[in-house]
Amino acid sequence: MESGLTVRKREDKSVMEKLRILSDAAKYDVSCSSSGVGRRGDGTGIGNTLAAGICHSFGADGRCISLLKILFTNECIYDCKYCINRKSNDVPRASFTPDEICELTIQFYRRNYIEGLFLSSGILHSPTYTMELIYEAVYKLRTFYRFQGYIHVKAIPGADPGLVERMGLLADRMSVNLELPTAEGLKQLAPNKHRKSILWPMRQIQQGITQSKNEIMVYKHAPSFVPAGQSTQMIVGATRESDYQIMMVAENLYQKFDLKRVYYSAFISVNEDKDLPALPEGPPLLREHRLYQADWLLRFYGFEAKELLSEKKPNFNVLLDPKADWALGHLEQFPVEINKADYRSILRVPGIGVKSAQRIVRARRNGNLGFDDLKKIGVALKRALYFITCNGKMMYPTKLEENYIARNLIDGKEKLPFDRDGMTYRQLSLFDDVRAAGWKQMNA
Amino acid sequence: MEEYYLVCEDSLEGIFTGIYDAYLKKISHGQIHICVGEEENYRLFAVYETCVPDEKKTASVAKTIIREFGMETYLSVCRALASGEADKGEAVYKTVVTGFSMKNKKELMGNLSNPFVHRVFELARFTANEAHYHVEFLRFKELESGILYAEIGPKNNVLTFIVPHFADRLPLENFVIYDEKRDIYAVHPSKMDWYLVVGDEKRNQQERIFSQGEKKYSELFSCFFHTIAIKERASYGRQRNMLPLRYRQYMTEFQENKGSYGS
Numbered sequence: 001m002e003s004g005l006t007v008r009k010r011e012d013k014s015v016m017e018k019l020r021i022l023s024d025a026a027k028y029d030v031s032c033s034s035s036g037v038g039r040r041g042d043g044t045g046i047g048n049t050l051a052a053g054i055c056h057s058f059g060a061d062g063r064c065i066s067l068l069k070i071l072f073t074n075e076c077i078y079d080c081k082y083c084i085n086r087k088s089n090d091v092p093r094a095s096f097t098p099d100e101i102c103e104l105t106i107q108f109y110r111r112n113y114i115e116g117l118f119l120s121s122g123i124l125h126s127p128t129y130t131m132e133l134i135y136e137a138v139y140k141l142r143t144f145y146r147f148q149g150y151i152h153v154k155a156i157p158g159a160d161p162g163l164v165e166r167m168g169l170l171a172d173r174m175s176v177n178l179e180l181p182t183a184e185g186l187k188q189l190a191p192n193k194h195r196k197s198i199l200w201p202m203r204q205i206q207q208g209i210t211q212s213k214n215e216i217m218v219y220k221h222a223p224s225f226v227p228a229g230q231s232t233q234m235i236v237g238a239t240r241e242s243d244y245q246i247m248m249v250a251e252n253l254y255q256k257f258d259l260k261r262v263y264y265s266a267f268i269s270v271n272e273d274k275d276l277p278a279l280p281e282g283p284p285l286l287r288e289h290r291l292y293q294a295d296w297l298l299r300f301y302g303f304e305a306k307e308l309l310s311e312k313k314p315n316f317n318v319l320l321d322p323k324a325d326w327a328l329g330h331l332e333q334f335p336v337e338i339n340k341a342d343y344r345s346i347l348r349v350p351g352i353g354v355k356s357a358q359r360i361v362r363a364r365r366n367g368n369l370g371f372d373d374l375k376k377i378g379v380a381l382k383r384a385l386y387f388i389t390c391n392g393k394m395m396y397p398t399k400l401e402e403n404y405i406a407r408n409l410i411d412g413k414e415k416l417p418f419d420r421d422g423m424t425y426r427q428l429s430l431f432d433d434v435r436a437a438g439w440k441q442m443n444a
Numbered sequence: 445m446e447e448y449y450l451v452c453e454d455s456l457e458g459i460f461t462g463i464y465d466a467y468l469k470k471i472s473h474g475q476i477h478i479c480v481g482e483e484e485n486y487r488l489f490a491v492y493e494t495c496v497p498d499e500k501k502t503a504s505v506a507k508t509i510i511r512e513f514g515m516e517t518y519l520s521v522c523r524a525l526a527s528g529e530a531d532k533g534e535a536v537y538k539t540v541v542t543g544f545s546m547k548n549k550k551e552l553m554g555n556l557s558n559p560f561v562h563r564v565f566e567l568a569r570f571t572a573n574e575a576h577y578h579v580e581f582l583r584f585k586e587l588e589s590g591i592l593y594a595e596i597g598p599k600n601n602v603l604t605f606i607v608p609h610f611a612d613r614l615p616l617e618n619f620v621i622y623d624e625k626r627d628i629y630a631v632h633p634s635k636m637d638w639y640l641v642v643g644d645e646k647r648n649q650q651e652r653i654f655s656q657g658e659k660k661y662s663e664l665f666s667c668f669f670h671t672i673a674i675k676e677r678a679s680y681g682r683q684r685n686m687l688p689l690r691y692r693q694y695m696t697e698f699q700e701n702k703g704s705y706g707s
Contacts, residue, residue: 015664016663016664016667019664019667019668019671020667020671023668023671023672024671024672026672027671027672027673027674028674040612041612041613041615043615043635044615044616045615045616046613046614046615046616046617047613048612048613050609054579054580055580055686056580056581057580057581057669057687057695057697058682058683058686058687059669059670059672059673059683060670060673060678060679060680060683061673061674061675061677061678061679061682061683062677062679062680062681062682062683062685062686063673063674063677064686065669065672068668069672104664107657107661108661108664108665110584110592110614110617111583111584111585111586111592111661111662111665111696112582112583112584112594112610113583113665113696113697149613266677268674268676268677282676283676283677285677359554359556362551362554362556363554363555363556363557365548365551365554366546366551366554366555366557366558367557369557370557373556373557376556376557376562377556
């Protein structure tokens, strides 16, 4: 009787209400990228994808809106303590029908609002049952509506592996959320989820991708399995892991599971629970920012996690970005001569990114580069000048000394949310060098 | 020493013809300059010549650039010439001259320490970035007749760079993209090739009536746009960095629902 009643209630909701509830419930998922696969339309349906991905809008929080990010349903049998949709919360519940999802996706897509669909879900009845619902919606979208745009689906841990495999042939990207960096954390906050059951579909997807790549090499038209790769996400700041532990986990995921992306999500306190930290200063956004910076260093700059952090120094410097922090600890490797050094050493200079480094290597074939040329190329000389020479000369006479450079690198303009990290504004006194004091504090 | 100024039409054809004519002069390239459109301040002791766009000369210059400097340079040059800046003609002309003095001509666009090559690089980057912004932020509205209609107002002439993307993406749709600043329409009929139409006043003044579905889905998207943002992370500065204000006047989620809708 009672279940009949809830079903009727659910049907009463308009698409607008459902969209409001189910996008609101999905917003804590970070992944939004539509990149990783370039596919032209075949002229018989709607949609294509661009390898670089396309953002279609930016919300009030500055995050990109690329995919229609929704849950299939926010009803859930699990009770994860950090999650807004947990069983014990009293929030309005709703579910889409596969047709509603298809219609929304197509109508948004043809108006160029979105790049595709991101479909996740709370667990309704069982993981396999939920996965089947998602599969039905995506199958309809791909076949009946002939949608060839981007689709990102969550693989639900514990669902039937056969279903995951069929799903992978329809989706461009799949992801399984690691949720918390360590097994202990998971046990503490997500009692229904287990590390093993999360890693298992991740491994399955990885093997599927490798196998499909091999098949495509032989048979050009073999169906491709999750062509845009898989990603995952970790919550940062809900449990006590150090940055070092998080980076080691991320590095392992990249190396052993061939992940395309690891996302870090600053913990946002949506539930009050004795096991969750109280965060009166708001989510740890600066920490999340440093983790992303380090993540880039791992993926594009040839760094290893253990170069950046160690057991002894388990957390990132709040005041300096990880690359500058690393460079200050390795001054013996600097200055680097721009006109002679190899690409890898140039890439390690603070203020020089991948694009600038590539342009430098290319441009110096046509003659020596000076500081003016570097500026044109796009090097942030303000940071780089302490670490480079052009034709044997530094830009200004500077000391290669850790404290001196650190004082100059700490940038007043980089808007660090100081108040959010417990450092509040204080009265200045005549003999205080605030920047230097902050730096010493970090080193102590 | 006489200085020559070749006044070219503001188009790819115009400037390529200018480059062709400059080479015909057989004098030092330092004495020849290309300017686009009407010159505002005429110089003393300089000769001004007007170039009439010529199809054969254009094709010949395009072919030479592709053959000598490769496709990368050609695309950069095309993008640079779509720019709205006045010095684009001179930059492209002197870049070509620079290219012929290089040992490895295919590396022309890598020679960023040359000021002209760098200028072309800059202009091309600006056009490419703006074209990408339009691929991201362009919004179609469904007219009562079912045609999708979008308006843009770019600083560079990006229309021809973005239409192929949408033609590939929406092959079965009838859609129109209108560049207000230059008064050009790009028209894509369902399952056919797209083409450009220059606007006329009559067509521009017609009021556009949108479909009922348009009202419904624009409201749904505005709702989605607002709920998907996380309150605790609000950052309007970042939003403005990523999505410059000048694009917002054309975007559904930043507009109040005005305009008329059919029944």
